[in-house]
Structures are given as structure tokens and as C-alpha cells.
Amino acid sequence: MQIDTMQIIYAATVRHPRANPSWCARIFDAKSARKGGIVRRAVRDVDREIGRAAFVEEVGRRGFHLIECGGQYIVICNSGQLVVHT
Numbered sequence: 001m002q003i004d005t006m007q008i009i010y011a012a013t014v015r016h017p018r019a020n021p022s023w024c025a026r027i028f029d030a031k032s033a034r035k036g037g038i039v040r041r042a043v044r045d046v047d048r049e050i051g052r053a054a055f056v057e058e059v060g061r062r063g064f065h066l067i068e069c070g071g072q073y074i075v076i077c078n079s080g081q082l083v084v085h086t
Contacts, residue, residue: 023049024058033077041073 063079
């Protein structure tokens with residue numbers, strides 16, 4: 001049985017979307033998140049740890065707002081109305 005090198009690299013560097021639920025729990029247990037503030041994480045870290053879809057789902061489940069800008073996710077840990085002023 002021959003295994004493609006790309007499959008080995010992919011398996012070693014990308015985790016399954018639900019592989020690290022404690023990582024996600026720690027984000028939302030941060031003091032700023034608990035107080036309704038913001039948390040920021042690099043997109044590449046989210047993709048590596050839990051996957052984009054799982055992160056977006058978790059933010060939505062909590063009723064928070066998610067912004068992506070410049071390779072960063074910014075989570076507003078508040079379910080209030082979001083108004084963007086330009």
C-alpha cells in the first residue's frame with residue numbers, strides 16, 4: 001500500500017475540526033470574554049486547532065459577533081446589537 005506524501009503532511013499539520021475542544025473553551029473562559037469584551041486569535045491558529053467552521057459555529061452558538069481582518073479573528077463577546085461605523 002502506497003501512501004501519498006501530501007496525505008502524510010496534511011494529517012500531521014491539520015487537526016480534525018473538533019480535535020481540541022479545550023482550546024476553544026479556554027478562549028471563552030478568558031476574563032475579557034466573561035466580561036463581555038473581545039478576544040482575538042490568529043486565523044491560522046483557529047484553523048489548526050479546531051477548524052474555521054467549528055469556530056464560527058461556536059461563536060454563533062454563544063450569540064457573539066465574529067470579525068475577520070488581517071489574518072485575525074476578533075470575537076466580540078456580547079450579544080448586543082452590532083453597529084459598524086466607517
